[in-house]
Amino acid sequence: MNLVVCVKRVPDTAESEVHIDASGKDIDKSRLSFGINECDNYAVEEAIQIKERLGGTVTVISLGPKENDEVIRMALAKGGDEAIRLEDEAFDGGDGFAVAKALAAAIKGLEFDIVFTGALADDDGYAVVPAALGELLGVPHATYVKKVEILEDGKRAKVGRELEGGLLEFLEIELPCVLGIQTGINEPRYASFKGIKQAAKKEIAIKSAADLGLDPSEVGESGSWAVLEKFTPPVVGEMAEILEGDPEETAAKLAAILKEKGLV
């Protein structure tokens, strides 16, 4: 199987404070750590597991600056074979559609059976790439995928999509296809020391918009369906009553409130 996996490098904001920067269109990233987008980590693992079962190659693709090499190399260290990074100022500020166009242009030149992507990005949450990429490549797609089984003829796959309430929708899909992977589909491995050493030596092919035959107007902000006008803090309803004090005090206050409400 020829497998392609698309990975994004994102700031980890789940447990950090997020501050809008002076431009109003971005956040202050100076104190944030970065890593692979969570779903993409599962997508990498799924691609590698299929390669281990059925043979083939895994090509890792990422759109972004040199810093993305870190997440690319980690995917290579786990079992990826080839790597392509799409880098061009023209790609800046693109939404999911603009990103999908750049990815499609890079993937069109490859032989592939399955393209894996994450189902959605932790930062923008667009969730557009899997279905848009399938359409751009002219192949079927499925997203929120939580089970993948390649059928015996190697030309179709049985795929389970996660729906609301945890219900799984099973379908049969023709290959080649694009699958958007949901978290929890597998247990992503850690890279071995040997793998990391080997990955450090692998070449990452760099492609610009021109290399991919893309006009700058097709990608980045100008090629997007929508652009960000500004960020604002979310509108919240009535905020929680925040209990003040050191842990001893706040714990005592909360315990008293729970007792008063008859919950203890």
Place this chain on the structure above:
Amino acid sequence: MKDIFVLIEHRRGEMRDVSVEMLCGAAGLGGAVVAVLLGKDVDAFAEKAAGYADKVLYVNDPMFENYNSEAYQKALSALIKEHNPGLVLIGNTAQGIDLAPALAVELGAPLVTDVTALEMDGDKPKPTRQFYGGKLDAHMVMKDADLYILTVREATFQAGEPSKSGEIVKVENPVKEEITYRKFLEYVEPEVGEVDITQSTLLVGVGRGIREDKNLPIVEELAKALGADLAASRAVVDAGWLPADRQVGISGKTVKPKLYLAVGISGAFQHVTGMKGSEVIVAINKDPDAPIFGIADYGIVDDLFKVVPKLTEKIKELKGL
């Protein structure tokens, strides 16, 4: 303004709430509201939708009994080309997000996903959506076009009472060719475990903030002292630290306990949807801007590893344990 198409979503004999919400939301936008219903023998849904729409386009065909992106995309694309609406609303659901981006690419229509608020600038939508797990609102400007597509988050619009009686137009299935590349097989229910958290009176919900499974005893002790069951956010279940039947949220359970004590949970929409109906919500999180504080009744902004053991101590004292 041109017509507004609203795709009616249904599954296993039920019309999903987001459908009526979108019909109600669309009613205030300016154009005639046209409900688009693809299904097999779902006349009842057509009638229900008619109560909220100016017109219902109903395609009754076995092809649409269960959702299939291939069949849905072909049918919608044909209906849109024929009827020429200016805006199409689709639920931002596991179905909608599997469908809308491909449809938008095919039709060359700008799409914004997961819309949480909507204003119109003439014929052009000005959607708001969220970034960073709900920590920021993003105000979007769409590219000028004749047709726009939005996927709308559940509960963005309020479902009201039916006030219209739109004409139900039965449309011949525009999809003439066979559906070949994607085939629906079956639905499989999630596994059921020992504890049914939907029945629990008290829940301690644990999230990513717990960092490692070896830290779980801290919250287990608290739950034990309270006599509560443990629930979890997606991250904790994905990591395999708690079983899937403990997951609260869109792809897990919806719970309404008397107390939901959220520990190390930031409060992304996906989780909050499943627990916002709890009677009393308490959150312990070190990020003062965590969205969970926006829905909690009481909050402690601090390190959970310091607060939770103290809280367990205090609860035990109160109970004389």
